[in-house]
Amino acid sequence: AQTVTQSQPEMSVQEAETVTLSCTYDTSESDYYLFWYKQPPSRQMILVIRQEAYKQQNATENRFSVNFQKAAKSFSLKISDSQLGDAAMYFCAYRGPNSGYALNFGKGTSLLVTP
Amino acid sequence: SAVISQKPSRDICQRGTSLTIQCQVDSQVTMMFWYRQQPGQSLTLIATANQGSEATYESGFVIDKFPISRPNLTFSTLTVSNMSPEDSSIYLCSGETGGRGDTQYFGPGTRLTVL
Numbered sequence: 428a429q430t431v432t433q434s435q436p437e438m439s440v441q442e443a444e445t446v447t448l449s450c451t452y453d454t455s456e457s458d459y460y461l462f463w464y465k466q467p468p469s470r471q472m473i474l475v476i477r478q479e480a481y482k483q484q485n486a487t488e489n490r491f492s493v494n495f496q497k498a499a500k501s502f503s504l505k506i507s508d509s510q511l512g513d514a515a516m517y518f519c520a521y522r523g524p525n526s527g528y529a530l531n532f533g534k535g536t537s538l539l540v541t542p
Numbered sequence: 543s544a545v546i547s548q549k550p551s552r553d554i555c556q557r558g559t560s561l562t563i564q565c566q567v568d569s570q571v572t573m574m575f576w577y578r579q580q581p582g583q584s585l586t587l588i589a590t591a592n593q594g595s596e597a598t599y600e601s602g603f604v605i606d607k608f609p610i611s612r613p614n615l616t617f618s619t620l621t622v623s624n625m626s627p628e629d630s631s632i633y634l635c636s637g638e639t640g641g642r643g644d645t646q647y648f649g650p651g652t653r654l655t656v657l
Binding site for chain 1: 573575577583584585587590598636645646650651653
C-alpha cells in the first residue's frame, strides 16, 4: 500500500513571506498523481495544485508551486507571498491505479500565518 | 470542475440510531468516493460508490455498518448504521468528472456527533 508522510504537524509563516511544506510518499507504481489540498476551518477541501508523475516540470498555480523529486519520492509545496487566508490544514495526497484511483492522504500540516 | 453538495451539513444523533447522508453533484461524474475524517485526523477512504452496483469497501469498513447507494451518475448516499460515539466524525463525499488522473472535488462535509 502507498503511504504518504507529512513530517511537519505545524508550520508558521509571516505574512508576505515564503513557506515550504514537505511531503514524501512510498510507491512502486510508475503512473500516479500527487495533489495538495487545503482545508480551512470551514472544512471544505480545496484543491491547491496537482502533479502528474510522468511530467518532469513542476506544477505552479499563482503563488503556489511544487518541487517534485520523483526519484526521491518527494513532493513539497511552496507558498510565496503568504496571505492570512492561506492559514489552513494542508494535506498531501497520492492517487494511483492500485488504489482504484482513490486518494491516499497524509496526516496534514497546520499552517499558521502571522501578521 | 464539479460542485458537490451534502445534506445534512451537521447532525447530533443518539446512540443506536442511523443517519443517511446525501451527496449531490451538479454534473455527471465517473467516480464517487466517501471519506471519513475523525477529529483532528486526516481523511480515510470508506468506499468507492459504484453506479448501479455494490460499493467497494476499504479494509475496516463493512456494508452492514456503512451501506452506500449510487442510483445514478450525480447522486449517492451513505448511511451510518447503529451509531456509537466512535462514529462521531466528518463524512465527506467526492467526485471526479474525467479519467484516472482527474481531480477529485469534495463536498463540504457532514459533521456527525453521536451522543
